[in-house]
Amino acid sequence: MAVALVAIMRVTVGWPAPGDLAASPDALERGHLWLLATSALVIEGPPVVQIGATAVLIWVIVHRFGAPTFWWAAVAGHVGSTLAVYAGIALVWLFDAHAVRDVTDAPDYGISAVWAACMGVVCVAGAAGALHRARLATALGAGCLVTFLVLVPADGEVSDFEHLVAFLAGAAVAARALHHERRGDADPLRPTRLPSLRRRPRAAARAGR
Numbered sequence: 001m002a003v004a005l006v007a008i009m010r011v012t013v014g015w016p017a018p019g020d021l022a023a024s025p026d027a028l029e030r031g032h033l034w035l036l037a038t039s040a041l042v043i044e045g046p047p048v049v050q051i052g053a054t055a056v057l058i059w060v061i062v063h064r065f066g067a068p069t070f071w072w073a074a075v076a077g078h079v080g081s082t083l084a085v086y087a088g089i090a091l092v093w094l095f096d097a098h099a100v101r102d103v104t105d106a107p108d109y110g111i112s113a114v115w116a117a118c119m120g121v122v123c124v125a126g127a128a129g130a131l132h133r134a135r136l137a138t139a140l141g142a143g144c145l146v147t148f149l150v151l152v153p154a155d156g157e158v159s160d161f162e163h164l165v166a167f168l169a170g171a172a173v174a175a176r177a178l179h180h181e182r183r184g185d186a187d188p189l190r191p192t193r194l195p196s197l198r199r200r201p202r203a204a205a206r207a208g209r
Contacts, residue, residue: 108159116162116166
């Protein structure tokens with residue numbers, strides 16, 4: 001909802017500008033941590049296509065795993081990938097600051113890391129046959145993987161590394177969710193139905209005699 005509202009405002013009134021909400025390594029180094037959240041409100045590219053595609057992926061994840069799994073994937077995909085890649089940039093900067101000087105202040109924004117993480121979730125669920133229809137699950141999982149590889153070419157941009165980390169983060173979230181499901185189903189110490197503690201009237205009357 002917030003992403004769509006920001007997209008409408010940008011089209012109608014030309015505000016906010018991407019730079020107002022975008023994150024960057026320099027901005028986080030200055031303590032502007034709120035940009036980790038606001039950078040996900042600005043869409044880079046066609047808004048209708050990205051919002052629609054992301055909405056479909058969110059529906060699949062919530063329908064299969066529940067809302068918490070989606071939020072874990074979204075946070076791990078957007079915030080986790082950003083922090084991981086920025087940490088890598090900081091490490092390179094310690095040894096060769098000139099190698100990363102062009103990316104430390106580059107605006108970083110968009111919802112692509114969120115849909116990359118969602119693709120990772122659906123891909124793993126599809127590969128494991130964990131969706132409701134096995135053939136559809138396999139096709140959807142393979143389709144997400146192919147789409148990710150096509151839409152995210154490896155041209156060395158910072159966002160490419162973020163997308164890769166986000167995809168892997170979403171895949172890890174899905175694998176963890178499936179592991180907990182299987183562990184719960186196979187737990188021999190977990191009773192399927194707890195015995196009733198109430199006594200039947202006749203049994204209670206006999207015990208009282």
